[in-house]
Amino acid sequence: MAEHFNKKPEEVVRIDYHPPQKAWMDPTIDFEKKRGNWCYGAAAKNTKYLDLPHPRDWHPTDEDWKLPENWKEIILEGIKERLEKYRSFRLFMDICVRCGACADKCHYFIGSGDPKNMPVLRAELLRSIYRNDFTTAGKILGQYAGGRELTVDVIKEWFYYFFQCTECRRCSVFCPYGIDTAEITMHARELLSLLGIGINWIMEPAANCFRTGNHLGVPPHAFKDNVEFAADDLKDVTGVEVETPIHKKGAEVLVIVPSADYFGNPHYYTFLGYLALFHEIGLDFTFSAYASEGGNFGLFHSREMIKRLNAKIYAEAKRLGVKWILGCECGHMWRVLHQYMDTMNGPADFLEEPVSPITGTRFENAKSTKMVHICEFTADLIQNGKIKLDPRRNDHWKVTFHDSCNPARAMGLIEEPRYILRNACNYFYEMPENTIKEQTFCCGSGSGLGTDENLEMRLRGGLPRANAVKYVRDKHGVNVLSCICAIDKATLPDLLKYWVPDVDVCGVHELVGNALIMKGENERATDLRGTPIKTNGGQGESQP
Amino acid sequence: MSSMPAFFTSKRNNAILAIAAVVFILLGIFTPFFRIVFGVIVPYMAILIFLVGVAARVWQWAKSPEPFRIPTSCGQQLSLKWMPSSKLDNPSTTLGVIGRMALEVLCFRSLFRNTKAELKSGPRLVYGTSKYLWLGALAFHWCFLLIILRHLRYFANPVPSFVLFLESLDGFFQIGVPILYISNLIILGALAFLLFRRLLEPKLRYISLPADYFPLLLILGIVLTGMLMRYTAWKPDIVGVKELAMGLVSFRPAIPAGIGCLFYIHLFLVCTLIAYFPFSKLMHMAGIFLSPTRNMANNNRMQRHINPWNYPVKVHTYEEWEHEFRDKMKAAGYKFDKE
Numbered sequence: 001m002a003e004h005f006n007k008k009p010e011e012v013v014r015i016d017y018h019p020p021q022k023a024w025m026d027p028t029i030d031f032e033k034k035r036g037n038w039c040y041g042a043a044a045k046n047t048k049y050l051d052l053p054h055p056r057d058w059h060p061t062d063e064d065w066k067l068p069e070n071w072k073e074i075i076l077e078g079i080k081e082r083l084e085k086y087r088s089f090r091l092f093m094d095i096c097v098r099c100g101a102c103a104d105k106c107h108y109f110i111g112s113g114d115p116k117n118m119p120v121l122r123a124e125l126l127r128s129i130y131r132n133d134f135t136t137a138g139k140i141l142g143q144y145a146g147g148r149e150l151t152v153d154v155i156k157e158w159f160y161y162f163f164q165c166t167e168c169r170r171c172s173v174f175c176p177y178g179i180d181t182a183e184i185t186m187h188a189r190e191l192l193s194l195l196g197i198g199i200n201w202i203m204e205p206a207a208n209c210f211r212t213g214n215h216l217g218v219p220p221h222a223f224k225d226n227v228e229f230a231a232d233d234l235k236d237v238t239g240v241e242v243e244t245p246i247h248k249k250g251a252e253v254l255v256i257v258p259s260a261d262y263f264g265n266p267h268y269y270t271f272l273g274y275l276a277l278f279h280e281i282g283l284d285f286t287f288s289a290y291a292s293e294g295g296n297f298g299l300f301h302s303r304e305m306i307k308r309l310n311a312k313i314y315a316e317a318k319r320l321g322v323k324w325i326l327g328c329e330c331g332h333m334w335r336v337l338h339q340y341m342d343t344m345n346g347p348a349d350f351l352e353e354p355v356s357p358i359t360g361t362r363f364e365n366a367k368s369t370k371m372v373h374i375c376e377f378t379a380d381l382i383q384n385g386k387i388k389l390d391p392r393r394n395d396h397w398k399v400t401f402h403d404s405c406n407p408a409r410a411m412g413l414i415e416e417p418r419y420i421l422r423n424a425c426n427y428f429y430e431m432p433e434n435t436i437k438e439q440t441f442c443c444g445s446g447s448g449l450g451t452d453e454n455l456e457m458r459l460r461g462g463l464p465r466a467n468a469v470k471y472v473r474d475k476h477g478v479n480v481l482s483c484i485c486a487i488d489k490a491t492l493p494d495l496l497k498y499w500v501p502d503v504d505v506c507g508v509h510e511l512v513g514n515a516l517i518m519k520g521e522n523e524r525a526t527d528l529r530g531t532p533i534k535t536n537g538g539q540g541e542s543q544p
Numbered sequence: 545m546s547s548m549p550a551f552f553t554s555k556r557n558n559a560i561l562a563i564a565a566v567v568f569i570l571l572g573i574f575t576p577f578f579r580i581v582f583g584v585i586v587p588y589m590a591i592l593i594f595l596v597g598v599a600a601r602v603w604q605w606a607k608s609p610e611p612f613r614i615p616t617s618c619g620q621q622l623s624l625k626w627m628p629s630s631k632l633d634n635p636s637t638t639l640g641v642i643g644r645m646a647l648e649v650l651c652f653r654s655l656f657r658n659t660k661a662e663l664k665s666g667p668r669l670v671y672g673t674s675k676y677l678w679l680g681a682l683a684f685h686w687c688f689l690l691i692i693l694r695h696l697r698y699f700a701n702p703v704p705s706f707v708l709f710l711e712s713l714d715g716f717f718q719i720g721v722p723i724l725y726i727s728n729l730i731i732l733g734a735l736a737f738l739l740f741r742r743l744l745e746p747k748l749r750y751i752s753l754p755a756d757y758f759p760l761l762l763i764l765g766i767v768l769t770g771m772l773m774r775y776t777a778w779k780p781d782i783v784g785v786k787e788l789a790m791g792l793v794s795f796r797p798a799i800p801a802g803i804g805c806l807f808y809i810h811l812f813l814v815c816t817l818i819a820y821f822p823f824s825k826l827m828h829m830a831g832i833f834l835s836p837t838r839n840m841a842n843n844n845r846m847q848r849h850i851n852p853w854n855y856p857v858k859v860h861t862y863e864e865w866e867h868e869f870r871d872k873m874k875a876a877g878y879k880f881d882k883e
Contacts, residue, residue, distance in 0.1 A: 085611060087606070091834055094827055101658050110661050172837055173618055176648070221869070221872045319862055343612055365622055365846055412617035432671070
């Protein structure tokens, strides 16, 4: 665990939900004292590589953040521009009644008790400046109308709290006006970025992705090695040799994965699952080293950066001449693919309306964007009886499913993965109702905050999710949390180790890969991880 | 938060003016001149400010485009034909959106989901249902609407039948003389709940601004003065009130004498609320209809949404990318279009 963090769980859960004496309008933050709750500033080389304004090396504990001389003008101009360009921004600045329904919906508030982590107050940090400088009441009545003067301390406070929001949208489910803090956070981060303020955990992956095609900076030759290595590993488990085409022109489907799938653990086993599945159904597909990333750290920086990083997917689909695109397990990636890609980089009129070559199903829900989620694709295969699954091969797993924020709340992909899980394993248990589906809790590390210097805040934010996992572990003996998000897979293992030891993390298609009966396969002695399989005679007891 | 010296800086003068205005009416209602001011001029001004202000505010929202389609999905999407989708909480059609909005506006759907998170020892986080805010808010809004509709009896001759119907409904239990309106009791209870919730719940007190208390107190003042007129001996001359109201709506204002001071206070508070409306959080009434996370269909991948200010951005093209990595790619066995 990170150097900045050595508190025990008992200590961390002593959370005081009583607001402090200090009025919230006071913006001062003691960064030194709050170590473990913020991320390092973006390195100049990354900011520069992406041609962003005011690149410099700086550190949050510095007294002087080396803001450009006209910083105030830049921010006010930036707010004005966004008010004119985004209805959501002006509306969300104007209509909050501070009813407090959102207050205890945020995982960071639940885990920290810091009142500025209540979504309402997080938004007020920006609203107070808007009211002061952009509304009649604020200009006349100032503080009495909830206005606050824009100072350097406010900028530092924004940095602290808008990089303590994972843009998970849980609060927007409960808001009577649908005010979405993710939108407000996105605007605030864009404003900060105008001053050259960002965090390195976002800017480095974004710069990598721009350059190499993926966040992890895997160059094309290493990409090819990794993918071929995965095919070898799959052969070791199944005895079946699978194809791993890259840049295959005229393939039917371009497959886009988050880079962690071919580079990180436990994502890698999910990647093996995809390879097994594609081989078994004889899918004519191709990977791309140029578009070797579905995830999009631009989402955590600015709309412009989303567009710049996302452009590669359609460009590559066009260059390779595929018919449609299949996107794999990743949360924020699907926020971008579902809600932004077509608007930003469409129309994809060079592609065809997606049709499953195996079942003939037309994916009419994707007829404009031409991109299908792998859970939609696989659920359709199962429903049409096109693949054979032996769920007993997953009997050593007692599975629960964690809805990732964006597929749940920015898409509604809720039942597809559950349908797959019920077919691929015998033991599947839901976490409590208020913690799943559209009410799901973030892993606590989303939106680019999954870095080690921020570990205390991540563990605090991960508490509600981990606590629900603990419930099913204690009640049903759940020992694996399945999910469809690369950030979940990257960060939940550490969080669960801290809060709920003995629960692993896996992808949905890892379990599919385990259960998939392949033509010509050896009898499977182990699952895709190399863990010996112990079946329970097929007597499932999973919930209906 | 407030310090007296700051209060007297030039920026705060308007607050003082507001207090002065209240003093003025208390003194002024007894002279004919002030009766014209508070019976005619102020109501017309308030209505004018309301109409222009609300229109300007809505126009300001409406003229900014919503560049992206960003609905918050609260249920299963429409995807595979055999998988039932949630047509109201995650609508994919305009009809579904209308349904979702209707539930939101009429029944406060999202607030109905409200839960209360509690950290118990263990640690164990539990989420209880918490419907009080939903109930209080719904009771307040519906009663307020009912009371406004009941007041139409002063603005139309003969009184429309639906107003008479609402009155009889509201007085269904026939308690006391004059008959007690149930809406009066409920709105008082709801307002008290909303106010005490703000004052007593530490989190809420922490986030509350003067702009949160002011409308609550104002509406409370309106309700109380209204009830005093109906249920106590301070009854205004109802015939005179109707004459004044009819005069206002027919643009032939008349000032009957002897309506009573309490009525003018009631009317002034109402005018204050109406004129304050466009500059306040009360605009949520209009804003809810424009909220993009609720009023957009989740048909993102079916139908392309156009961003009117979409602009070209700097990208890293395949050619630039290949140029940088070409040698290593060649060594790794990649094939190229142009060798």
